[in-house]
Amino acid sequence: MIYPIVAYGDPVLKKVAQDIEKGSLDVKKISEDMFETMENAHGVGLAAPQVGLNIRLFIIDTAVFDDKEITPVRKVFVNPIIEEEWGEDWPYEEGCLSIPGVRAEVYRPANLRIRYFDTEWKEHVEEYDGMCARVIQHEYDHIEGVLFVDYLSSIKKRLLKGKLTNISKGECDASYRMKFPLKK
Known part of the structure; x- marks a missing residue:
């Protein structure tokens, strides 16, 4: 099943997500649907x-x-937890499926160690670097209620304010189905 992507401005994007209790949800089915959704939207x-x-x-x-x-x-x-981040912060122009048409340079540490469970509830502790670390950091931010635009300077945020408001109203181009919090 392909879910609609929630657009900027929806309160769920600013909440710290809740831990999943083992057996409470079908994490395999949810993740399969999320992969289908991500692939449909050409995300990483x-x-x-x-x-x-x-x-x-x-x-x-x-x-x-x-x-x-x-x-x-x-x-x-x-239920991931980033245990440690280290290395030199490096820039990369990030984008987000919830914020179509907006990209900005974000600095992130080069390395991380993360503890998480897989869909079989097997625990893992792994280290990542470079682009894999960046993608994990970006997605991890989402479950912490943080968006990549939160890292921008106040001047850049002011410059983007109108565009972000338009996205929340559904006034944007996306090649995938979205759910807009302020669309009438």
Whole structure:
């Protein structure tokens, strides 16, 4: 099932997501649907709040980068916790399926260690670097109620304010189905 992507301005995107209790939800089915949704929207990652679910789950698939230097990683992260981030902060122009048409340079640490469960409820502790780390950090921010535009300077935020308001009203172009909080 392809979910509609929740647009900027929806309160679920600014909430800290809730832990998932083992057995309370079908995390396999939810993650399969999220992969289908992400692939339909041509994304590289998707967090549950972006499909209106206030739960600590996100997915990534870095194979879409089609870059031999980026290790393809396709994973589901359930109840993740970033335990440590280190290394030099590096810039990259990020975008977000919930904020179509907006991109901005964001600095993030180069490395991280994350603890999470997979869909079988097996616990993992893994380290990532480079682009994989960045995608994980971006999606992890979503379950913490943080958007990439929150990292921008106040001047850049003011410059984007009208565009962000228009997105929340549904006045934007997206090639995928979306849900807009202020659309009449």
